[in-house]
Amino acid sequence: MSDIEELKKVVAQLQKEVTRLGGNSPDQEEVRKLQYKYGYYLDKCLYKEVAELYSNHPDTCVEFLGGRYNGKDGVKRLYIGRFAKSFVAGRNGPVHGFLLDHPQIQGIVDVNPEGTRAKGRFRSMMSAGTHESIKDTHPRGLVQWWEGGIYENEYIKEDGVWKIFRLKYFPFWHATFEKGWSYTKPNYVPFLSTTYPEDPNGPNELCENPMLWPDTRVVPFHYEHPITGEQVADDDLRAPEYGQDPSSSTPALKLSKPASDP
Structure with missing residues (x-):
């Protein structure tokens, strides 16, 4: 390989890194913007727009x-079916x-070296x-609640455009305005228990092992510790009763992976 060819290869690699981490259209920032736009659309029940943010990938x-x-x-069945029919x-x-x-906040985004996939962790604090x-015309009646949750998402670049690939939302806690989170009943929002097509939506x-307050297990991090380079130990992700051994508690949460995980 000639010196010129070698330099061209180096420049091409550097350009890829600039696109991934900085420059005029950084991949990290584009992924953050994608998640923020998701939040704005969802807040206004624009469910068709939300669905179109997702990839067509089979996974x-x-x-x-x-x-x-x-x-x-x-x-589409979740947003346009379940949510749209229930809320609007x-x-x-x-x-x-x-x-x-x-709001979608505290966004931490990591893009793979190829600039084709990314992972992001975001926090949400909802008032609803x-x-x-x-109260007499809406099916929810008169209701008001707080909610907090963690996203651990994956994103994919298709035809040069970042899209949501796998959105994993863990609603960490709910609370009424009247009494707050200390009095939230277990199973305050029942977990989904019936699959499609028995349940059309x-x-x-x-x-x-789904979780909801007062379950306080850690949603696993997609990234390693920035200093040690290690992942948090499984036992440290668990939430035993005060003073009890972690082995006595519900198993640590696991993040699902796509079948096409590279």
Whole structure:
């Protein structure tokens, strides 16, 4: 290989790194923007727009409340089927007096060396509910609640465009405004238990060991410790009763992987 060819190879590699980490259109920032846009669309019940943020890849999925919705059809079944029908009478867009507000914050994004896939961890804090003026017309009646959750997502670049590949949302806690989180009843929001097609808007499969407050297990990190280079030990991801051995508690959570995981 000539010196010129070698330099061209080095420049091409550097250009790829600039695209991945910096430059005019950094991949990391594009993935963050994608997740932020997801949040803005979801808050206003723009479920068609949300669904179109997802990849057409066969391993695409959404994990929510103990269920896994597979493929683009599963994505649409969750957002356009379950959510739209439950919250906004099947329309695409908000209805008067129904509140969803959940910022996407603390985004940590890591892109693979090829610049083709990425993983991201985000936190959400939601305030939601209905105004008293619609308590007799909205199926939720008069309700207001707090919610906090963690996303551990995967993203994929298709035809030069970043898309959501596998969204895994762990709603960590819920609380009423009246009493707060100290009094939240276990199973406050029931886990999904019936799959599609028995439930027309149900998931394709159920996830193992779903969690909800007061379960405080750690959602596994997609990244290694920045100093030690190690992952958190499984026992340290568990949440035993105070003073009890970790082995007595529910197993540590595991992040699902796509069949096409490189």
